[in-house]
Amino acid sequence: MLSINNLHARVEDKPILKGVTLDVPAGEVHAIMGPNGAGKSTLSYVLSGRGGYEVTEGSAALNGDDLLALEPNERAAKGLFLSFQYPLEIPGVPALTFIRTALNAQRRARGEDEIAAPAFLKLAKEKAAALKIDFDMLKRGLNVGFSGGEKKRMEIFQMSMLSPKFLILDETDSGLDIDALKIVSEGVNALRSPERGMLVITHYQRLLDYIKPDKVHVLAAGRIVASGGPELALQLEAEGYDRYVGVAA
Amino acid sequence: MAAVKETVDTVAALEKYEHGFTTEIDQEFAPKGLSEDIVRFISAKKEEPEWMLGWRLEAYRRWLELDEPNWAKVDFPKIDYQDSYYYAAPKTKEGPKSLDEVDPELLAVYAKLGIPLKEQEVLAGVEGAPRYAVDAVFDSVSVVTTFKKELAAVGVIFCSMSEAIREHPELVRQYLGSVVPTSDNYFACLNSAVFSDGSFVYIPPGVRCPMELSTYFRINAKDSGQFERTLIIADKGAYCSYLEGCTAPMRDENQLHAAVVELVLLDDAEIKYSTVQNWYPGDPETGKGGIYNFVTKRADCRGDRSKVSWTQVETGSAITWKYPSCVLRGEGSSGEFYSIAVTNGHQQADTGTKMIHLGANTKSRIVAKGISAGKSTSTYRGLVSAHPKAKGARNFTQCDSLLIGKTCAAHTVPYIEARNGQSVFEHEATTTRLSDDQLFYCQQRGLSQEEAVALLVNGFVKDVLQQLPMEFAVEAQKLVAISLEGSVG
């Protein structure tokens, strides 16, 4: 599924990723944990193709397709979905219009037919109900005036509508209270399947109580410095990142 | 509340225009009027080299071809340029060598104005208080410059312009007129022909000027104009903070003050330039007299990452026409303009700034606060422009006007020109009256109306006052209160 090999990247002249190697097979959920400044968000942006990050070495592929050669929207059409730490507010574009535009663009890119309006609305109603999202909210400007929890729920809603193959959750727990965290986690867990892979990026172990990872990796100073099972997360929670800071340097 | 106490004290100390006295001093004048001969007279008085005279004459000839600008929102009777003295100087031998040689009458003037000219007096001040080196300009000449030796020890040149022309001709020739060309505008051109003195500063590479530099301008003589020229050069990595203050006697005739200030900044240099302008504003009832303050100030950020900051508190003058500007040429250079313009009585102010973004990633910030009372008019006029090469340019502008009374006017005239797709310009402006509710609230808590106005206005201008060096901020706060005396009720 997702395979990253010796990935180096920098922002302006500052190297951030210094050789990340990672494989996430289909059906698995991997967590990336690490101290602030380790390069966690950079990894998610480099994989999704945000401007301003320069890859200097290494590769990243999804199902054999070279991600780094593609535009961000082409990566999305290949099935890569990044759930943003801070989802954007887009005034004037209703959520439904936004998602439908995205869904149809992805389908066109894959050579599929566009979805007809009635079928789209029916699907949206079902998914919204499952996530307990008020349908009227979807007619307002995307994320405009939403709370942190509502924005994250809107991300999960978009995931379920676009049904991507691979999910990157970037600090999805930030700004969420425990109730919102539960709802969001349930949404994510509902998307777990043998065909789908996930990369969960988080600073805290808390999120992993709700989204149980198969593997946990520690990212420090731009490299994966340790990998293990879910117990590694608990150990990090207890001991902190101190022992890893300096390892990679 | 300390602020309230301070405001109350300030208001209690109100006077109308406390610097309005005149001084009987033995002075020497050029014949009245303006001609090539007068230009030659001034140059000869200053014992200038031939190239300087040539420069002046060239400017004078160009000035004859220019028309007085009429686009500003100011109204005044035609100026008779032949009815003024272009040179007035206290009589001294050869120019003062030390403070002891300065006419005691003159020293008394500065003592009365609260300007420290004796270095030991400054040194005797409170320990840790910032020190100021002062260049005192009286009518057409610099009478004394303090702390020159101490500054020279670190390589800083701080002297009168006349002295700079004699002692540092290579620097003057290289930079004079390079920021504001002689024919830039009508008043700058006039200044180039007849300027009589002003301050010159050079900060060598990497030097942080060890004290605040300041120039104190005083117009004293009747029927005379003041045309000073200031040139500050901050070499690579240099820093200085410079202050200027201005006052004049109360006279029934209008007097012209047409100054030019040029700032040159090389790589990583920084200049903070602060002005507290308190020229005589004219009679508040009749509008008679007062200074016409037509000034050209411009900073050229030639070097990368250089930074210039203009802060001005404009409370005086009958008419102010002044736009301290920043040419942001160096990559990553930045310009700031913080302004308070207070008009009362019959004053007119048309002031603002120009931020000209030429280099990539240049930044600018404008905060302008205008307060109009009485029968006055206050106009903010500003230009922000980004050249196609100025990618990544950013500007933020905030202009607020406060109106006090029914007969004043406040205008906001910004020009914004964006010529590339990678710049961000934001501009916000508001015009409001002093809130009756707030006034009443203050009065209910025991403040008099005047105190309440001073307090509220203080809050309105706080953002800008904070930019001034401490001592000047206190002075400026008082000035604002004094200027608005009698504006309500």
Add this chain to the structure above:
Amino acid sequence: MTLSTALKTGDLTALPSRRDEDWRWTDLRGLLRTLPPAAPAHDGKIPASPFAGLAETETLFVNGRRVADAEAASGVVALRFVALADKASQGASHSLVVKAGETLVLLESHEGRASGYVSDVLLDIAVGEGAFVERIVLVEDDAEAVNVVTAEVVLAPGARYAQTVLTGGARRQRIETRVNHPGAHAQVRLDGVYLLDGQRHADQTTVVTHAGVDGITSQLTKGMAADQARGVFQGRIVVAQGADQTDARMGHHALILSDKAEIDAKPELLIFADDVSCAHGNTIGALDENALFYAEQRGIPEVEAKAMLTEAFVGEVVDRIEHEGAREIAAAWVAHKLGGVR
């Protein structure tokens, strides 16, 4: 100094130039080296109006000549200026008097169906006591055309006037509106949208003078310039002495989508009264890169994402159009325009 005078007299020096303060960004004298001959009368079919089907009656000018005159100045009325002659000049003027208490929806269209013409239109609109006028101006000019539309609007006490200008620009174009409210309690909404590509230029200039008490003005103009286009916004709000309790807000917000495009703005407040509340805001910049990336991450190609965000950006102005049919046509015009601006 007007185009109209120049067309009448043939005197090129009557053209406004960049030396005229109010025309600094819309230079006609520098552009027009000659004035084209007057357009001939047209005796063929006239294509349908962009507002077809909405108006009850219409006033029609073709090549500067009045061809039809609306029966009334109330209800929904179309006002059309159609240019059908290439490289010709045309001047037209029209007056409207809206009686007290009446409501008029004026659907004005400038339909450039020829190339390289020079057009000048003068409008006088008097709005009676308590009357309401909503004027929607849709300007579709040829890329090589020069077009100046000037409207003088006078409001009686308690009158309400709302306007939305939608334009795609021309070689040189100025849509100027001057609103005077000498009467009290007048309400004004003055909006605009410009969407420019190629070498097009559009200037939206407004002057609102409050001379009576308790007036309200709300202004919102949004625009976009791509390629080498140039957008100009000049908004002036004057509050005369005695026009107390005036509340005036002006906003101009523009997007520059190319390094060769230009936006010039001059939002002015001239205030001679003290009991007022006035504000203006002006922003110029590129599309929000974060929003662009967000849309792209969800699979929307860059070009489409830009069009979507731009449409949403100007949509706020379109939404303020009160007449439903006109609003739908305006929204469709924006969508169509952005489909072409790439």
